[in-house]
Amino acid sequence: MNVETHGAYCVATYRCYDEKADFHKKAAGIAVGLTVGSWTDLPQARKxxxxxHLGRVVRVEVHEPAAGESASERYADIQIAYPDxxxxxxxxxxxxxxxGKLSMDGRIKLIDLSFSEAFLSAFPGPRYGIQGVRDxxxxxxxPLLMSIFKSVIGHDLPALREQFLQQALGGVDLIKDDEILxxxxxxPIERRVEACMQAAAEAQKATGQKLLYAVNLTGPTFGLIEQARKAIDAGANALLFNVLAYGFDALAELSRHPDIRVPIMAHPAMAGAFYPSPYHGIAASVLLGKLMRLAGADLVLFPSPYGSVVMPREENMAIKEALLTTDASAYALSANGQAPLAQSFPVPSAGIHPGLVPLILKDFGDQVVVNAGGGVHGHPMGAAAGGxxxxxxxxxxxxxxxxxxYAADGHAExxxxxxxxxxKE
Amino acid sequence: MNVETHGAYCVATYRCYDEKADFHKKAAGIAVGLTVGSWTDLPQARKxxxxxHLGRVVRVEVHEPAAGESASERYADIQIAYPDxxxxxxxxxxxxxxxGKLSMDGRIKLIDLSFSEAFLSAFPGPRYGIQGVRDxxxxxxxPLLMSIFKSVIGHDLPALREQFLQQALGGVDLIKDDEILxxxxxxPIERRVEACMQAAAEAQKATGQKLLYAVNLTGPTFGLIEQARKAIDAGANALLFNVLAYGFDALAELSRHPDIRVPIMAHPAMAGAFYPSPYHGIAASVLLGKLMRLAGADLVLFPSPYGSVVMPREENMAIKEALLTTDASAYALSANGQAPLAQSFPVPSAGIHPGLVPLILKDFGDQVVVNAGGGVHGHPMGAAAGGxxxxxxxxxxxxxxxxxxYAADGHAExxxxxxxxxxKE
Structure with a gap:
């Protein structure tokens, strides 16, 4: 079936492992079972x-195990088009x-998603995106520079303000809350925002530099809009959000809400419950790439390939591609030209120190936020020097x-x- | 550390695989890293x-691979207490x-959770529970009997009403929407509820039996309360909810909302993205057991061990135990006596036909909802006969x-x- 000629299908790609399944039959079962329920029994007029409403099998690519490989490594990539x-x-x-149901049906992982043009058109995407955040x-x-508080739990406002100030004085562009605050x-959020934004203003006098503070938006789901308003009224100029703890729709609704006119930074907390297994879950490029951008994240954090919390480099590159691509067909198979969604800033995180910057820029280009915690706070001359x-x-x-x-050239920090x-270059 | 003497910790148990890690060191790193951030460097007064605020290592149980087992099968069960x-x-x-962050830190699975008494006290749990649904x-x-629509997409109201009526005439206690409707x-939800509740009333004249219809609550997150009100105003007497697509908090808030005085049935859609891998994600007994009950699900669907969408029997039994246990210490380590949460009805689903009933009752006892789709609609004499x-x-x-x-004794259906x-007995 040629779905490229239709604009009315969302297309899911699965990697499905099975030692002996007839993958073509399985694909046909998915296409019918998850849409109209039954097909061959239907009278002709009803058909x-x-x-x-009928799902379509777009493609079934069977990978038989190579000589010496275990039969359990037999898999197929199955692509199904679902009428929107x-x-x-x-x-x-x-x-x-x-x-939904399919996630529980054996060894199957959702490895790609693309959207019908009509479905896609219901999503404004990132309100700011890379361009808006830069503006x-x-x-x-x-590239932008972000730093993270060192430790936050059990600290009072003056302590947090001082930590914030030291980071800001180092010339960072963004500071984010810890996701567990x-x-x-x-x-409390409104006093934290006030104290930190005062520190930002104080630092600006020294550095001449603006700064975004992403305060952690938390609490009851149905109170998130009100909580965001409270933070913004107190002066917050960005929000951090644990998207996967609330679902993608909460992010989508926050990002399009008329009162929430600040960039939203998506934290990947709990993402490791979904992406690492080759046999189950949702691929990182879908989870932290396409769906985050679709739902309107202006910046997206994900585990860098450099640190202790690692993600293989090719998965990092797939996330980057999903956040940055301007090729419309990456999001809607049948589309062409420019992708309708603003780009989301990739923020590879964990294990970042200044000596990694050449590698980060090589991997990600200029459209990246260099993000550090220990690499700022652990600097021998202090956090400001770290920045x-x-x-x-x-x-x-x-x-x-x-x-x-360049360091030898009078750059002591x-x-x-x-x-x-x-x-590491 | 003896957390049983404290009531102020939530305790997480992880299974963590690593060929050579010092698991005790790893546990200590988690306890500090996910709470106060750093510890040994702190001055005494600050300590x-x-x-x-400091997390505690409760237990580290290392399982060295047995002779002949691969080194990659080396694991430890690590239990960490987090101050609430x-x-x-x-x-x-x-x-x-x-x-959050820990999910991305190598091969680690969340296999159990228990709650501090204070944390637990913030959750009323299922409003109805088994007793309330029975009342x-x-x-x-x-045991109760539930049936599922055969196919729903592309069907109009009269067709849906007729399907509903046939199921109701068979004497089922509950009928649920398909989760993909x-x-x-x-x-539309209000017309669907009206049509189906009329069919329920019509069937009641024939069967003398009451019936709960769990209509699928869907749409934008921040509109869920309003959507539930609309359904209830139209006569809905139960709700079906795709909890994992919205997050557990949405369920928790729905279940405690004063306007939503109908039982809520939790659907496991997307659960397979979390539980099946031994190395990643969240165990089924936590995901579909403890957290669903804590969040207030009155009934919980999960894949039965009998059908095509399968879950190993021991995982099924662990879910059942989590939904039914009346032992307070299962939810709060330091508690004793009666668990404060009402019981949630276990609803093992998929692949159920009448010949499995003896086995279901043997596995689950009387506090179970026997739930069938094909086993009702595919009955040779029709859906009502199937019921x-x-x-x-x-x-x-x-x-x-x-x-x-018993069948030979004049029970033709x-x-x-x-x-x-x-x-299958």
Missing amino acids: AEMEK INFSRDIPALLVTVF LLGIHDR FENPLT RAFRQAIAGCLAGRPLRE LQAAIDAWGI | AEMEK INFSRDIPALLVTVF LLGIHDR FENPLT RAFRQAIAGCLAGRPLRE LQAAIDAWGI
Whole structure:
């Protein structure tokens, strides 16, 4: 079936392992079972009516195990097109349709998704995206730099403010809350925002630089809009959100809400419950790539391939591609030209120190947020120096200079970072 | 550490695979890293302040691979106690704390959770539970029987009503929507509820029996309460909800909402993205057991061990135990006596025919909902006969009669079912 000629199908691709299944039969079973329920038994007149609801097998690619490989490694990539009139235009409806019951049916992983043009048109996507975030910061000529609080639980406002100030003085563009900081008596959201935004203003006098503070949006689902309003009224200029703990639709509704006119940063908390198994779950490029962008995340954090919490490099590159691609056909098979969604900023995270900046820029290009925690706070000369070391590393890379040479050229903070953590190019 | 002496910790148990890790060190790293961030560097006075926020290692049980087993099968069960003052009293906060970042940290699966008494006290649990659902139906002396629509997409109201009526005439206690039926022009929720509840009333005249219809609650997250109100105003007396597509908190808020005074049935759609891998994700007993009950599901569907969509029997039994246990310590380690949460009805689903009823009752006891789709609609004498065959099977079991003998005793519908599908005892 040629779905490219239709604009009315969302297409799911599965990798399905089975030692002896007839994968073509399995594919046909999915296409019927998850749409009209039964097909061959239907009278001819009924078939004519039901045809527009019937799922279609687009492609079945069987990979027989190579010589010496175990039979359990036999798999097929199965692509099924689901008529978009079968479900409402929200992500829960799509996911329940394409991977609700099916997720429980043996060794099967959802490895790609694309959307009908009509489904896609219901999603405005990132309100700010890369361009909008850059506009807010007034920075268009270099990768951005973000830092993370070192520790937050049990700290009071003055302590948090001081941590914030030191990070801001280092010249970072964004600071994010820790994702495990919830409403608490020591640092409730509106007072935390006030204290940190004051520190941001104080730092701006020294650095001349704007800064986005992504405060953690938490609490009861049906109170999220109100909680976001509270944060924004207190001065928050960005939000951090644990998308997978609330579902993609909560993000989609937050990002399109008229009162929430600040960038939203998606945290990958719980993503490891979905993507790492080759046999089950949802591929990282779908989970942290396409669906995050579709739901309107302006920035998306994901485990970098460099640190202790790792993700294989090819999965990182697939997420990057999903967040950045401007090829419309990546999101809607039948579309062509420019993708209708703004780009989301990729934020590879964990294990980042200044000596990794050349590699990050090589892997991700300029449209990336360099994000560090320990690499800022653990700097031998303190957190502000840590930020400066990263900014120097970024400047050195953009100037095309070898990092070690650039450090020796009077960039003491970068030099100290290299002495502490080395360089990986 | 003896957490049993404290009431202030939520305790997570992980199974963690690693060929050579020092699991005790890893456990200590989790306990500190996911709470106070750092510990050994803190000055003594600060430690005294921070101690109440510090996570504790409760237990580390290392399983070295047996002779002949691969080194990759080396694992440890690690139990960490998290102070409940670190997070707000909602499930997203708990899950992000105990399995947010950690889910992405190698081969690690969340296999158990228990709650502090304070955390638990924030959850009323199932509003109806087994007792309440039985009271609504007026049936206390036998397992319940549920049936599922055969196919729903592309069907108009009269067709759906007729399907409903045939199921109801067979004497089922509950009928549920298909989880992939969303808002659509043919059968919008309020008209669907009206049509089906009329059919229920019509059937009641014939059967003398009450019936709950669980209509599928779908659409935008922040509109769920309003959508539920609309359904209830139209006469809905139960709701079906795809919990995992919206997050556990949405269920928790729906179940405690003053306007939503009908039982809620949790569908396991997407659960297969979480539970099947031994190395990643969240165990079925936590996902479809403890968390569903905590969040207030009155009935919980999960894949039966009998059909094509299967789950190993021991996982089924662990879900059952989580939904039914009255032992308080299963939910809060430090508690004793009666569990504070009402019981949720287990609904093992998929592949159920009347000949399986003896086995279901043996595995689950009387506190179970026997749930069938094909086993009702595919009955040789029609759907109403299918329902009757199940009711006969249940009656025969309760009378202590062998099914084949009971069928021969003038129960033609049961006999026809046995002829079609056999018996598994």
